[in-house]
Amino acid sequence: MIDLNGKRALVTGGTRGIGNAIAARLLAQGAQVIITGRSESGAADAAKALSRSGGSCHGVALDVADFAQVGAVIKQLGKDVGAIDILVNNAGITSDDVVMRMGEDAWDAVLNTNLKGSFACARAVIRGMMKKRWGRIINITSIVGSMGNIGQANYVAAKAGMEGMTRTLAREYAxxxxxxxxxxxxxxxxxxxRAMEDAARERLLAQVPVERFGAPEEVADAVAYLASDSAAYMTGQVLHINGGMLM
Ligand SMILES: NC(=O)c1ccc[n+]([C@@H]2O[C@H](COP(=O)([O-])OP(=O)(O)OC[C@H]3O[C@@H](n4cnc5c(N)ncnc54)[C@H](OP(=O)(O)O)[C@@H]3O)[C@@H](O)[C@H]2O)c1
Known part of the structure; x- marks a missing residue:
C-alpha cells in the first residue's frame, strides 16, 4: 500500500488531463497536494473539485515558463504551507509544425514551458528536499522523446531534454x-x-499493440509508485507507459 501521509506534493498543470489524475491519486494516497495552472480561477476551481473526494488540495496560479515567477511562487508556498516533498513536472504544451515551417515563437514557447519550466521548478524545490534528506522529482516526458515525431521537433527536443536533466538530477542528489x-x-x-484529427488518431492507434489510448489514471498509478518509499532505489530512470507502442 502506498502511504503518502505527511508528504506535500506540487503538481504543475493539475487543472485537467494527466496532471489532474496525478493530483487525485496522490491525494487518495494521503499526500497534501498543490496544483498549478496558468489562471487563478482555473487552479482554484480544479483544486476545489479535487478536494471533494477528501484530502487537502490547494490551487495556485503559476506560469512555469516564467522563471522568476516559479522561484517567487515556490518560495511563498514554502512560507504558507511548507517545503515540497514531491514535485511532479507535468505542465506541458505543444505547438506543432514541420521543421521548415516551425517559427522561433513555437520553439521558444514549447521549450520554455516543458523544459525550462521543469528545470525552474526542480531548482526551486531542491534546497527544501535536501534539508529533509527526502524528495521525489517526477518529470512527465513522452514516448516521442525516444521515437521522434513528425511535426514536433520542439516538443521532442523538450521531452528528450527533460529525460537528460532527470539523469543529472538523479546523480546530483542521490x-x-x-x-x-x-x-x-x-x-x-x-x-x-482530443485536439488531433481523426485520421491522425487512427494512424497512431494502429501502432498500439493494446489497441487503445491510455487513461490519465494509468499514468497516475506509476507516478504514485515513484513518489513512494517503495521506489527509493529507483532513480534516473524513464518509465514508459504506452500500451506497447515502443518496446
Ligand atoms: N496526452 C498525451 O497523450 C500525452 C502523452 C505524452 C506526454 N504527455 C505530457 O503529459 C503532460 C500533461 O499532458 P495532458 O495531455 O494532460 O495536457 P492537457 O490536457 O493539455 O493539460 C495541460 C496542463 O498543463 C497546464 N499548463 C500548460 N502550460 C502551462 C504553463 N505555462 N504553466 C503552468 N501550467 C501550464 C494546463 O493548465 P492551464 O491550462 O489551466 O493553465 C493543464 O493543466 C504534458 O507534459 C504532456 O506533454 C501527454
Missing part, C-alpha cells in the same frame, strides 16, 4: 535521499490528444 525519474506516456486520452 546521496540526499532525493530520487528523480521520468514517466513517458504514450498516447493518453486528454485535451491534448
Amino acid at each position: 546521496t540526499r535521499g532525493i530520487t528523480a525519474n521520468a514517466v513517458a506516456p504514450g498516447f493518453i486520452e486528454t485535451d491534448m490528444t
Whole structure:
C-alpha cells in the first residue's frame, strides 16, 4: 500500500488531463497536494473539485515558463504551507509544425514551458528536499522523446531534454535521499490528444499493440509508485507507459 501521509506534493498543470489524475491519486494516497495552472480561477476551481473526494488540495496560479515567477511562487508556498516533498513536472504544451515551417515563437514557447519550466521548478524545490534528506522529482516526458515525431521537433527536443536533466538530477542528489525519474506516456486520452484529427488518431492507434489510448489514471498509478518509499532505489530512470507502442 502506498502511504503518502505527511508528504506535500506540487503538481504543475493539475487543472485537467494527466496532471489532474496525478493530483487525485496522490491525494487518495494521503499526500497534501498543490496544483498549478496558468489562471487563478482555473487552479482554484480544479483544486476545489479535487478536494471533494477528501484530502487537502490547494490551487495556485503559476506560469512555469516564467522563471522568476516559479522561484517567487515556490518560495511563498514554502512560507504558507511548507517545503515540497514531491514535485511532479507535468505542465506541458505543444505547438506543432514541420521543421521548415516551425517559427522561433513555437520553439521558444514549447521549450520554455516543458523544459525550462521543469528545470525552474526542480531548482526551486531542491534546497527544501535536501534539508529533509527526502524528495521525489517526477518529470512527465513522452514516448516521442525516444521515437521522434513528425511535426514536433520542439516538443521532442523538450521531452528528450527533460529525460537528460532527470539523469543529472538523479546523480546530483542521490546521496540526499532525493530520487528523480521520468514517466513517458504514450498516447493518453486528454485535451491534448482530443485536439488531433481523426485520421491522425487512427494512424497512431494502429501502432498500439493494446489497441487503445491510455487513461490519465494509468499514468497516475506509476507516478504514485515513484513518489513512494517503495521506489527509493529507483532513480534516473524513464518509465514508459504506452500500451506497447515502443518496446
Ligand atoms: N496526452 C498525451 O497523450 C500525452 C502523452 C505524452 C506526454 N504527455 C505530457 O503529459 C503532460 C500533461 O499532458 P495532458 O495531455 O494532460 O495536457 P492537457 O490536457 O493539455 O493539460 C495541460 C496542463 O498543463 C497546464 N499548463 C500548460 N502550460 C502551462 C504553463 N505555462 N504553466 C503552468 N501550467 C501550464 C494546463 O493548465 P492551464 O491550462 O489551466 O493553465 C493543464 O493543466 C504534458 O507534459 C504532456 O506533454 C501527454
